[in-house]
Amino acid sequence: MSNLNAVITGVGIYLPDYRLTNDELSTMVDTNDEWITTRIGIKERRILKDKDKASAFMGAEAVKQLLEKTGTNPDEVDMVICATVTPDYYFPATGIIIAEMAGLKNAYAFDVHAACSGFLYALTTAAKFIQAGREKKIIVVGAEKMSSIVDYTDRKTCPIFGDAAAAVMVEATEENLGVMDYILRSDGEGVKYLHMKGGGSICPASEESIKNKEHYIYQDGQPVFKFAVTRMADVSAEIMERNNLTADDIAWLVPHQANLRIIDATARRMELDPSKVMINIQRYGNTTSATIPLCLYEWENKLHKGDNLILAAFGAGFTWGSVWLKWGYDPK
Ligand code: UT7
Numbered sequence: 001m002s003n004l005n006a007v008i009t010g011v012g013i014y015l016p017d018y019r020l021t022n023d024e025l026s027t028m029v030d031t032n033d034e035w036i037t038t039r040i041g042i043k044e045r046r047i048l049k050d051k052d053k054a055s056a057f058m059g060a061e062a063v064k065q066l067l068e069k070t071g072t073n074p075d076e077v078d079m080v081i082c083a084t085v086t087p088d089y090y091f092p093a094t095g096i097i098i099a100e101m102a103g104l105k106n107a108y109a110f111d112v113h114a115a116c117s118g119f120l121y122a123l124t125t126a127a128k129f130i131q132a133g134r135e136k137k138i139i140v141v142g143a144e145k146m147s148s149i150v151d152y153t154d155r156k157t158c159p160i161f162g163d164a165a166a167a168v169m170v171e172a173t174e175e176n177l178g179v180m181d182y183i184l185r186s187d188g189e190g191v192k193y194l195h196m197k198g199g200g201s202i203c204p205a206s207e208e209s210i211k212n213k214e215h216y217i218y219q220d221g222q223p224v225f226k227f228a229v230t231r232m233a234d235v236s237a238e239i240m241e242r243n244n245l246t247a248d249d250i251a252w253l254v255p256h257q258a259n260l261r262i263i264d265a266t267a268r269r270m271e272l273d274p275s276k277v278m279i280n281i282q283r284y285g286n287t288t289s290a291t292i293p294l295c296l297y298e299w300e301n302k303l304h305k306g307d308n309l310i311l312a313a314f315g316a317g318f319t320w321g322s323v324w325l326k327w328g329y330d331p332k
Contacts, residue, residue: 004131004174006131008168012065013164013290014058025158041279042286056097059084059101066139074105081110114317116316142165146287151217179325185319197209233269236253250276253272254278255279255312258314304331307326
């Protein structure tokens with residue numbers, strides 16, 4: 001067994017400028033600020049308006065910022081793992097386009113497809129490559145143009161999602177830092193509750209598929225909510241128990257930002273004080289694989305070397321999981 005650990009050494013983000021507020025949404029569908037705020041916890045979300053730009057553009061901007069912040073020579077990056085449900089193309093992988101746009105000439109890239117748990121799946125994959133010892137610098141990026149698959153006439157889904165990208169650098173360390181443990185799960189029972197039917201090999205694009213609005217997110221919210229509440233909380237509690245961590249040991253819960261009520265339930269199950277929970281759903285909504293690194297970016301100045309973080313997510317598949325992470329550096 002190698003004694004290498006995989007640690008996050010920096011975070012970069014990209015947020016589109018345009019803010020779609022609840023009030024503006026209320027002019028598009030039959031909804032209102034009060035419903036969205038109390039049922040989901042969102043006030044506004046960012047939208048990438050530029051038709052010529054998509055997930056790879058945002059991902060590459062986040063990566064460029066990350067390279068700048070960490071003072072990394074682009075030639076030294078060995079690998080890019082992109083988590084996305086809104087790839088620029090069905091193929092090739094969006095990670096490859098991001099690497100090209102960000103000038104990462106020596107990196108090979110691929111995508112992981114785990115919806116809202118995508119960042120946790122990608123981070124864990126990166127950690128395994130780092131621990132194996134060959135790759136030294138891996139960028140994990142979550143990049144999502146969710147507005148490209150949201151039906152803005154469907155009030156049940158359109159308030160939820162936003163566009164964003166965020167990237168982290170993962171490197172080797174012999175210190176007791178970084179990804180300490182993880183639990184990842186998936187369950188195909190979730191397909192019927194949350195999916196996008198059209199565009200894949202089961203239902204290629206056709207006049208029929210467009211007429212039936214099958215190229216948009218379909219979500220049966222209540223069952224997804226019930227599964228999310230129990231499963232995200234279960235794995236968060238489980239990873240603490242099996243590592244003998246109590247609420248006092250945890251500096252921060254970094255939850256996927258799908259619904260404020262799901263986040264609250266997870267924190268309660270962990271017996272965690274609400275002041276230790278990263279929440280920015282009110283400003284960005286659910287940016288799928290970008291939510292967790294977006295939180296890390298916004299809280300970076302409050303994080304200290306050795307802080308215990310629990311990252312937790314639940315999403316389509318179903319996929320869900322938790323990661324116990326020891327933060328790698330003090331505020332710079
Ligand atoms: O990140 C990936 C995983 N996804 C999730 O974790 C999402 C989990 N699900 C949820 O967060 C929630 O189920 C939603 C936010 C999607 C919906 O909240 P809900 O409390 O489950 O609402 P609901 O679908 O049960 O709808 C309650 C009522 C309905 O009216 P009636 O039938 O009671 O008269 C809806 O028609 O609210 C109505 N409604 C709305 N009203 C105003 C639904 N959407 C809206 C809306 N504005 N946008």
